[in-house]
Amino acid sequence: MEDRKRLEIIEYGNKILEEHLTFGSGGNLSLRYDENMLITPSGVPYEELQKLEIVYMNYEGEVIIGKLKPSSEYMIHSKIYQKxxxxxxxxxxxxxxxNVLGAIGEDLKAVHYLIASSGDSIVKVAPYETYGTKELAKRALEYLENRKAVILANHGLVACGENLEEALQISRDLEFCAFVYVKALAVGKVNIIPDEKIKEVVEKFKTHGQI
Ligand SMILES: [Zn+2]
Known part of the structure; x- marks a missing residue:
């Protein structure tokens, strides 16, 4: 079970790279496991990741199994799993x-129905804090609220799911929505889908999945 989860983290790490959702060793991935979590190590390129390099650690920051240091953002992951x-x-x-939206401090709005994969009609930008700090983890959790995604100002996206496939799908969908929003803002005209219409889509995704 643990082996399979380690391999899954490596597989999805390579997917975010191949799909240009991140570059270099930027970003990180984790899975809840028992009362603890499995998370990517700090600074290892996804293409080179080995299963024993995935770090098994608790929410207090202690490594249980692993020789490498966990991702510097482990606190974001542990805070979310706890809450x-x-x-x-x-x-x-x-x-x-x-990141364009994060840089201008603009929450992602419902310019396309796929925003519903986040569970809401808006994805908020959490104020900037230095990477790897508990302040950033606190802000991320606060602005995530009851959704499945949060934009970190001048930094990136945190997408959460029941499994890695869902978290990846949310990452893809929101990057696409952000693309549409940025282009629409550049043109100078944006029509936003009303909240109640997005709620319908959120319900449809729950029962039928995406079409
Ligand atoms: Zn980052």
Missing amino acids: RKDINAIIHTHSKYI
Whole structure:
């Protein structure tokens, strides 16, 4: 079980790289496991990751199994797992259009119905804090609220799911929505889908999945 989860983290790490949702060794991924979590180590390129390099650690920051240092953002992951029992997988990326919104401090709005994969009609930008700090982890959790994603100002996206597939899908969908929003803002005209219409889509995704 633990082996399979380690391999899954490596597989999805390579996917976020191949899909250009991040670059270099930027970003990190984790899975809830027992009362603890499995998380990518700090600074190892996804293409070179070996399963025993995935760090098994507790929410207090102590490594249980692993020789490498965990991702510097482990506190974001541990805070979310402690607070949100609906979340079992987290993917953090430095995707481009999300970062444009983060740089101008603009919450992602419902310019396309795929925003519903976040569970809401808005994805908020958490104020900037230095990477790897508990202040950043606190802000991320605060602005995540009851959604499945949060934009970190001047940094990237944190997407959460029941599993890594859902977290990846949210990362993809929100990067696409951010692309549309940035382009629409550049044109100077944006039509936002009303909240109640997005709520309908959120319900549809729950029962039918995406079409
Ligand atoms: Zn980052």
